[in-house]
Amino acid sequence: MIAMDKVKSGMVTSISVVLLASALLALTYAIAHYSNSNEETASRLAEMESVSLQFDSAAWGIRSLERSGAINVSAKYANSTTNLTFSENMSSLNRYSNDLSHFSDFLAAYSQEANVSLDISRARLSPMLLYVSPQNITVNHSAGRVGFEPQAGPGVLGYEIQITVPLQLSDSLAWDSQANGSGEDALPVGIARQGSNGAWRDNCTLSRSSNSIVRLVDSANNTIATMQFRPAAALDVFNYNLTNDLYISVIVKLNGSVGGVELGKDIITVGRGGIVKQGKVLVYAG
Amino acid sequence: MCASEKKGIVFSSDAVVAAVVLSLFAVSFAFLSAKSSQESHAQLLLKKQAGDMLMALDKTGGLSAGNLSELNSSLAQALPAGTGWNISLEYYNYSGGFMLDRQESAASGQASARSAVSAQREFLSLSNGSVRHYGVARLMVWKG
Numbered sequence: 001m002i003a004m005d006k007v008k009s010g011m012v013t014s015i016s017v018v019l020l021a022s023a024l025l026a027l028t029y030a031i032a033h034y035s036n037s038n039e040e041t042a043s044r045l046a047e048m049e050s051v052s053l054q055f056d057s058a059a060w061g062i063r064s065l066e067r068s069g070a071i072n073v074s075a076k077y078a079n080s081t082t083n084l085t086f087s088e089n090m091s092s093l094n095r096y097s098n099d100l101s102h103f104s105d106f107l108a109a110y111s112q113e114a115n116v117s118l119d120i121s122r123a124r125l126s127p128m129l130l131y132v133s134p135q136n137i138t139v140n141h142s143a144g145r146v147g148f149e150p151q152a153g154p155g156v157l158g159y160e161i162q163i164t165v166p167l168q169l170s171d172s173l174a175w176d177s178q179a180n181g182s183g184e185d186a187l188p189v190g191i192a193r194q195g196s197n198g199a200w201r202d203n204c205t206l207s208r209s210s211n212s213i214v215r216l217v218d219s220a221n222n223t224i225a226t227m228q229f230r231p232a233a234a235l236d237v238f239n240y241n242l243t244n245d246l247y248i249s250v251i252v253k254l255n256g257s258v259g260g261v262e263l264g265k266d267i268i269t270v271g272r273g274g275i276v277k278q279g280k281v282l283v284y285a286g
Numbered sequence: 287m288c289a290s291e292k293k294g295i296v297f298s299s300d301a302v303v304a305a306v307v308l309s310l311f312a313v314s315f316a317f318l319s320a321k322s323s324q325e326s327h328a329q330l331l332l333k334k335q336a337g338d339m340l341m342a343l344d345k346t347g348g349l350s351a352g353n354l355s356e357l358n359s360s361l362a363q364a365l366p367a368g369t370g371w372n373i374s375l376e377y378y379n380y381s382g383g384f385m386l387d388r389q390e391s392a393a394s395g396q397a398s399a400r401s402a403v404s405a406q407r408e409f410l411s412l413s414n415g416s417v418r419h420y421g422v423a424r425l426m427v428w429k430g
Contacts, residue, residue, distance in 0.1 A: 014300055017303055020307075021304065028315075049334055053341065057341075060345065061408065061410050065410065068412045070415075092415060095416055099417045106378070109384065
């Protein structure tokens, strides 16, 4: 009976040792698995960080180029309306396009990681597009032209255009066609211009749904710029004076507040391994 | 086989199993410890700090200005105590291709090769609305 008890006790000890050993092995496996996943997470985070920094570098560079002279966007909100101002030297858009193209090449050649791919090609497409949200207005830039195109709804309440050019200007505007509007069709427009011989300003109420064309002319009656108002409150400004600086500031009066003005759509793509970051450059954040 | 011999075999088996398991456990523990000291989250944090520093220096105009004493002062203020650094700047002109115009570098001391990590940022130096230089900044940081 005593010998039988000893055998039972021995078996219990053996089973306990085996169970303890199994538990330790399982613990070792769990720790190894945890450590491995931690390592993978760290490596993944490092990759994400690298992609994020590269994206920021490209976005900041493009934004700096924008602000350095290509175009400056600002906004003032009051009484449920926003005055969104686009200021630029229309004669310097080509320089911006060249600088952007060189910056894109520079990033491709000198970016840190050999396997980081950048695609800012859409940023240098001509025309350069800006999107105003949530009013859904596109601002379209190309050499000698800037266009404001409301996509839908009465987002644009009016325009205020200011042109400065270092030339002798005529004291009056030359209207090729003028369609006045009233009531819901009214589009209030102010046109101010500054030349080397003085400053003038005209106010009018044009039709939102008809064409109107007005020219800014110099003292010899040569056309310096043309402003064309098209249906749905669209505006095109054409600059024929590419040899001189022509500073233009267009204040677009908008219904409600502006969420943001972005350059292109998803113009920067940075990829590394399986991680891809694609995004836009905000020129103005509301 | 007598009872005492059977008992001896059982005890020996238990001892062997225990020794094998203990050895496995010890080897795994040593391996994981060595691995964690080589690549820890501290390295990742240091790399992020280096990237953030370059971002801040770019956005405040420090990189485009290229004033080394100001850069050194900014790095000394912003990086945690006991962190060493080495910053190098390259400025390129564009003339049909990118030509190195000048190169600058500054360091707080000798890099510790074991823990050093680096970050890089490309930047623009602008003047009167046009690009003066296309630049590359490299910042190496380490725990002293």
